[in-house]
Amino acid sequence: MIEPNAVCRVAVIGAGTIGSSWAAHFLGRGMHVTVSDPGPGASEKLKQFIEDAWPAVQRLGGLDDADPSNWRFCHDSTEAVGDAQFVQESGPERLDEKIAIYKAVEPAMGDDVVLATSTSGLLISQLQADCRRPGRFVVGHPVNPPHIIPLVEVVAGTRTDPQVTDWAMAFYKFLGKHPVHIRKEVPGHLLNRLQVALLREAIHAVDADIASVADVDATLTAGLGLRWALMGAHLTFHLAGGPGGARHQFEHLGPAVEQWWADLGDPHLTPDVCAKVVEGIDRAVAHTNFDQLVAKRDEMLVALLEMIGEQGGHPGDPAQSVSS
């Protein structure tokens, strides 16, 4: 296999929200990018996306000599992968569609080329089952938008070559991402399991009239989310316990936590529940519009990442240790 830091040509299959953002990130790191997408107007949309994303890409570690026009649109995915040293697949989130994509592109891929899928939660073992060389298929699940948010979940399937997992971890690091190796293959990997665990109670709170959508979100943006942007759930729990840390917290608050767990809501996504949440969101954002929200989100995410960088990383990062 090629050295991860020698890769200079990557293919992006699928140019929706995630694929376009990946393309912008790869371009920022000086790669030549081939892109395929069967959707109408995909090439024009991608052009616009890269143009809009470019200032953020540059602020977040894009190379000085990176060229935002260094991409080529291919109507055929086999053409896109033909010359590529790495493939990032961000097609529709359906098992059958992804399997069909792999069946089409694999014969056109170089034998040692790794394909990572952006799947939000499908199992790579199922996706790779019918591949000719399943060992080079791996999950590389980013967080929306991937040209800004550092995390990538790397997950191996039962037939993924362990060397390929290591290669993907190294490649994403080389790209300036923060890859984490999810060591067991479970539906939703890890990030989406954490996300929907919280979302379940957030939906329940709205459905049960405990709080409005805006107030549920404020509980995060003016409270929990501020801490989790800096520390994560375990370290937050540890620090909340005072000098006794998590050990003390479990003794002190453990019984309450178990009681709260038992009382959490168990909503289902019936049409009524979905409609109530959608209505609440529409009310919460009635003063603005979608494009403006996305632009402001991206601007503030970049500012947040720059702040963390200026501080030398998160509180728990090894780089923050006392120099002695």
Added chain:
Amino acid sequence: MIEPNAVCRVAVIGAGTIGSSWAAHFLGRGMHVTVSDPGPGASEKLKQFIEDAWPAVQRLGGLDDADPSNWRFCHDSTEAVGDAQFVQESGPERLDEKIAIYKAVEPAMGDDVVLATSTSGLLISQLQADCRRPGRFVVGHPVNPPHIIPLVEVVAGTRTDPQVTDWAMAFYKFLGKHPVHIRKEVPGHLLNRLQVALLREAIHAVDADIASVADVDATLTAGLGLRWALMGAHLTFHLAGGPGGARHQFEHLGPAVEQWWADLGDPHLTPDVCAKVVEGIDRAVAHTNFDQLVAKRDEMLVALLEMIGEQGGHPGDPAQSVSS
């Protein structure tokens, strides 16, 4: 009742992590603060806490003429509340202990004085049941550390006077906090329900060897938490759906969300599970120490709030609307 913005003397009962931080916040807003705590060395610890917290208090809206020495320690809680126009109780998180505190202090409180409890999740209806004037007892649950994090959950009990709830909301706003009115009394209010919903899966991930403590936390600090610091769970879900928003997301991702919900872990806080998590946390922070982590947390929280302030608020805030 006194006008919320006319309050200038407040009592703080309990000077642990939360009570001390409240005292620092009240001082920053120009209040005269009386504090009681039966613990050994409580007064000295409080003095140190206020000194350490003062730079953050000043950066986050403390008044220019606020005086960090404008407090008096009382060994007796009845003395602390005697002259106060508002009482913030942050005693031990136990029903019986809080009820005993209210029994002791209520006769010494002015008739119209509101008492807000910092309880993390006890029901105010149970806490107020035996009070002489239960109408003025309400929940004012802050987020650690209260002198920095804006959110306060306000919850009324069955016997809380609705005017008192409104008064508490107005008073916390006057103090520069972000109060949210939790409209139904449920164990854990809202914030801790959201927190433990996620924490359950975070503990499961470590217990089931899906990921290390450091990697679970990175999933937040390099991923989910960045978005939730700015947008909350509902707005994040809405924006992830592309222009179709949450409506499209529910159609597109709804079945997957239901599958992930069904697969989430259901750990219990057995000694083994707690030990495994504590061990993982100890390993993740072995390079640093508790005081340093707390100091860095507070420094970065202040920087994060300043960044949000410079940006004019969160993406979903009404202040962010298009001026037209």
